[in-house]
Amino acid sequence: MPDNQEIKAGFSESELLDGFFSGDRRSLSKILTKVENGSREERKSIIKKLWNRTETRSNVIGITGAPGVGKSTLVNELISFLEKENKVGVIAVDPSSPKSGGALLGDRIRMSSSDNVFVRSMATRGAMGGLAKSTSDAIRVMQAYGFDYVLVETVGAGQSEVDVMKFADTVLLVTMPELGDDIQALKAGLLEIGDIFVVNKSDKEGADKKVFELESMIQGNPHNKQNKNQEWVPPILKTVATRSEGIKDLIEAIKDHREHLVNKDELREKKYKRIREELLESLNEIIQKNLDKRPQDLDIIIKKVVDHELDPYTGSEKVLELLKEEL
Ligand SMILES: Nc1nc2c(ncn2[C@@H]2O[C@H](COP(=O)(O)OP(=O)(O)OP(=O)(O)O)[C@@H](O)[C@H]2O)c(=O)[nH]1
Ligand SMILES: [Mg+2]
Structure with a gap:
């Protein structure tokens, strides 16, 4: 499609959906904009038509952690590994104002030229129903489009990030050495939802200390204490995202967690809880x-x-x- 057609406004919803279902990326992009900014009726109309197609095997991975720990760099590494055999959709959620002058959260996520990869930034703070709602609908749109993996990056700073992470099947909590109190902050709710802990920047001093700190926090977490019988105990992995180190193990851990969810029928349980809340x-x-x-x-x-x-x-x-x- 030539560029001038792209900016031509006024596509009807059914035109967009036709494009969407035939795999057109621009239609995907426009539909994402509609669920991000549209009225309740517009969103309802779209989600209603996609709903049956969201019943797919898409693996939704949340990546969260304090600013600058290397989430986007890790996302890039995950993309590089996954894109060879999978379609990968990425949503970078920025709960802060895009007008603050700061860089957008997703700006370090490489724009892949591969047809298998699609990256989207979401930064609508005042979105109807809140950012978490927009994100959940965006995830659904990506599932319906047929991505095998949907990666969702957000800065772990407050309740809205915890809410966003509830839509992920597997949550990676990323930290790094030299970070003093991020783990304390995680106590606020993120610790409970972390499925895999990543100590990125392990090339820096203090990585083992950080791993040790995490170990004791995970063991001290009542949520994990109750789960002694073959329940999932979050693994702690060291990575150096800038050198692509530890990424294979991370992918393995993600797959293990997925297997665990499927075997224990926890995917359905998670979904039930989410739908109830929604x-x-x-x-x-x-x-x-x-x-x-x-x-x-x-x-x-x-x-x-x-x-x-x-x-x-x-x-x-x-x-x-x-x-x-x-x-
Ligand atoms: N030494 C070292 N630096 C890293 C590593 N991973 C990422 N970085 C650097 O850390 C900086 C921040 O990386 P990002 O990937 O943008 O971090 P982020 O968590 O996405 O940051 P925000 O989205 O702003 O919260 C960049 O300069 C990266 O090059 C690592 O494993 N080791
Ligand atoms: Mg980032």
Whole structure:
């Protein structure tokens, strides 16, 4: 397709989907933009049509860790290994503002010329339903497109990253020597969701110390203590991403974890938990949207509770009545 056609606006959804299903990368790109920025209705319409195709074997790998530990360099190495036999989609999620002047998270991910690799940056902080929601839909779009692997990179700094990582089947927690308190920060929730720990930059001093630190944290984690019976214990691997060292072992660990998930039927269990959460969140969104249609009525109820004309229980029942009228 010539470039001038690419920028031509106004593709209908069905044109885009036709292109998408026949493997056209520009259609993929446009559909990703729609699920990232579109209205609830637009997104719903697309996901509905893709849903049956997301039931694939795509292996979704989350890569997270403090800024600068080498996540993108590792992603590049993983791509190099995987692209020989697999289609690889990459989503670089940047929860900070793209307008901050800083470099985009994904900028160090090499733009592969291979048809097997597709890289996408996501940086829409104010996206409807939040960044985690946009990311989960983007992952689905990539699954439906037929990628064998979907790699998702995000900086491990806060709750939104933990949320993003919930959509991965396998989570790599990346750290490096010389980092003081990143592991403490991980306690906030990332430690629990790490399936594989990577000490990157192991060419630097203190790598073994870092491994030791991680070992004691993993053993001290109640989540892992409960899992003594053949459950997955996160391995700790040393890598030097810039020299391509340790990548084979990392790929092996990823495959082992996948096997574990499949054998234990944990993929389905993970999916169940995610869908449950998603449905409840989506419901919340519907409630919010409908209440927004009646701001004055809601205001009256709130004020009545504030003024003790109503108790909070009766107040919430009144809100429910409002909602019923709108639904
Ligand atoms: N010495 C050494 N340097 C590395 C290694 N891996 C990556 N680097 C360097 O560390 C710097 C940061 O690497 P990135 O891959 O951009 O790190 P990142 O975690 O993706 O960074 P953000 O996305 O900004 O959080 C770059 O200059 C890399 O060349 C390694 O194994 N050893
Ligand atoms: Mg990066």
